[in-house]
Amino acid sequence: MKIYTKTGDKGQTSLASGSRVQKNDPRVVAYGEVDSLNSWVGLLITQLQFPQTNLRQKNSMSELVKSLTIIQNQLFSLGSEVSCDTLEAARRIQSPISIDDIKRLEDEMDQMSEGLPPLKNFILPGGSHCAAFAHMCRTHTRTSERYIIAVDGLRDEIQIYLNRLSDYFFVAARFINFNLSVEDVCWKNL
Secondary structure, eight states: OOOOOOOOTTTTEEEESEEEEEESHHHHHHHHHHHHHHHHHHHHHHHSOOOOHHHHHHHHHHHHHHHHHHHHHHOOOHHHHHHHHHHHHHHTTTTTTOHHHHHHHHHHHHHHTTTOOOOSSSSSSSHHHHHHHHHHHHHHHHHHHHHTTTTTOOHHHHHHHHHHHHHHHHHHHEEEEEEEOOEEEEOOOO
């Protein structure tokens, strides 16, 4: 099977229902941003899989990688649902985002936060290389969220999931720095 179809050469693409739209249609832009976010999550996963000598680091990063892999699959499902412009097409989505998925993010944030020092300042993206990637995921989640709200007819769970996911990546960045014994970078109003 060839990967190229040539059907998009004139600036159009097909939605999940089969209807043709311009590639800059708000729905296409929104699921394209979710796809971009998913790529950033994949990059974060690869960065977290480096050889570690500290057992605490290895176990905590391994659990985070498992969680991020679930998130990648959920983002793919979310993007698939956004690509549906009809109810019939949306019904074919195998794993739509649910309240349970949102609750799982909240529970995992609570678990990651348990050992973290309390926040006393705003923090800047950075610290460790991996935490910087988590912050990139956070900012791309916010971008995806902004494009998602421009699409009519989507379920509330999609926007709530993305809103919670950006918080998740913020906590994950702090969690990563803490487990790597790297200080968060505090904002200083100069």
